[in-house]
Amino acid sequence: MSVTQKLAAFVADAEDGALPEWTIHEAKRTLLNMLAISLSASRSDDAKILIDWARLEGCRERASVVGSDLRTSYSTAALVNGYLCHLQDYDDTHFPTVLHPTAPVWPAVLAAAEEASVSGLATLAAFVLGAETACRVAISVHPWHYDAGWHITGTAGVFGAAAGAGRVLGLEPRALVAALGAAGTRASGVREVFGSHGKPLHAGQAASSGVQAASWARAGFTASDDIIGGRRGFWAVLSPAGHSEEALLYDLGERWELRMNGLKPYANGVVSHPLQDAVIELRNAHELTADQVASIEARVHPLVPELMGKTDPRVGLEGKFSFRHCAAAALVDGAGHDAQFTDEKVKDPVIAAVRAKVSATVDEAVREDEVYVTITLNDGQRHEIHVEHATGSPENPMSDVVLRAKYDALARETLSAERADELWQAVWTLDEAPDVTGVTALMQLPGK
CATH class of the missing domain: 1.10.4100.10 (2-methylcitrate dehydratase PrpD)
Known part of the structure; x- marks a missing residue:
């Protein structure tokens, strides 16, 4: 056969x-x-x-x-x-x-x-x-x-x-x-x-x-x-x-x-979900606001920039494939629903300003459902987190x-x-x- x-x-x-x-x-x-x-x-x-x-x-x-x-x-x-x-x-x-x-x-x-x-x-x-x-x-x-x-x-x-x-x-x-x-x-x-x-x-x-x-x-x-x-x-x-x-x-x-x-749990490419989990958790734990943040740095799987690498999305659909937009919306809104990926949201000046502060470093040792994130504030404070398994992954199912x-x-x-x-x-x-x-x-x- x-x-x-x-x-x-x-x-x-x-x-x-x-x-x-x-x-x-x-x-x-x-x-x-x-x-x-x-x-x-x-x-x-x-x-x-x-x-x-x-x-x-x-x-x-x-x-x-x-x-x-x-x-x-x-x-x-x-x-x-x-x-x-x-x-x-x-x-x-x-x-x-x-x-x-x-x-x-x-x-x-x-x-x-x-x-x-x-x-x-x-x-x-x-x-x-x-x-x-x-x-x-x-x-x-x-x-x-x-x-x-x-x-x-x-x-x-x-x-x-x-x-x-x-x-x-x-x-x-x-x-x-x-x-x-x-x-x-x-x-x-x-x-x-x-x-x-x-x-x-x-x-x-x-x-x-x-x-x-x-x-x-x-x-x-x-x-x-x-x-x-x-x-x-x-x-x-x-x-x-x-x-x-x-x-x-x-x-x-x-x-x-x-x-x-x-x-x-989020309405965008799945490889950015660990990043969104991380940013939302740090945002809620430390009551962070956009004007406090100097940078958001992430250590990610190689697929994140490959699949989600749109730097400056022009419309909502493009925002779904921008890890920078996903992280920025997570910080500003504390969410990643479809409402965070409208044409208006990608043009929001507050979210756009945070987007410019998001960066990622590829690490072959990081899994697709994993991330390491550091949020640095304007006063020099640093908040770090390791998400081992993203929400919705087989190891952390919905x-x-x-x-x-x-x-x-x-x-x-x-x-x-x-x-x-x-x-x-x-x-x-x-x-x-x-x-x-x-x-x-x-x-x-x-x-x-």
Whole structure:
């Protein structure tokens, strides 16, 4: 069997009830997180671009778009929902690879589940298996693929979207191989567009391509038997510098990469989260204000300046990829929510002045979820802190209580408190539901 066939067999043959109980719990958490951030994002002009486009497409009303009254084709709904989920950069992160698995996988799974009318448990299991597929593909090409400039959420995420949607549609292994092949040949997304609408589009494209690929495969579509490991396949073409078959298949079904996934406490690139934790903690402990601070110095992982190196962001989306802005907003506002990444915030003269005082030194020995920070005051006082594991990392995960607070704050921007609570309960009991309609109906907003 090829590596693609082995992966497909794992996804197709797994039993819903045999998955570890904690994975189903984590699937609910990721769905709640997705719905909250997508509902919040749906209110923005950035979201309106794709929602209005989807209305103009005039597709048949088959699947639901979060935060609106729009029902459209399965693939269009997956596209828009994937875009919304990743728009604020407030979703989840697979820490070993910086893949964001929810944004491509859940929208594809939900769209397929609206068509197939499968049980809530089957839907949750499909996400678990789709997310595992995306994470396994991602880790098999890490770090070479990402270092070359590919956005791994789009390129590896499309495999997870196809696997999850294919699982919902009941594809047997051979058809699932075809679905992975159709999805893999559309793997795309480059890091050059980070800080623009192009980045969340990668997640939407992956979700849409995944649900399309699964649907085509169900109808008899054929593709390569080894889109991942073939001579001109994903590994050879998109990660020629290196790949690992062992990382793809080792302990498949025994060791779950979902364990290494974390929910974000801040609405920006995850590698800056330790810095934000540190600045907020020092700010609160010493009651620091912007006019007191002479400098903020950080010792960081190499990915921080590489991914978050925008020195002078011009718009809010660029601020999400500026560690200097993240630190400055953390000091001034004591927060890192989407409100800290508006166009107005990046132009705020107080935040801009602090931004100019932030610097970082790369240290190969510092982990991605770790940081050392020194804040020096104008009077010469120095406050130092070491954050060993950032909030939301696998070693310091977001609790259900904190997730509920995040959910309420974001979902209630769009839904009434009563409707938001009903949606929370619908997801939390999804494994007992006959289908997903209780969730998809509540995640919409009539008249919007």
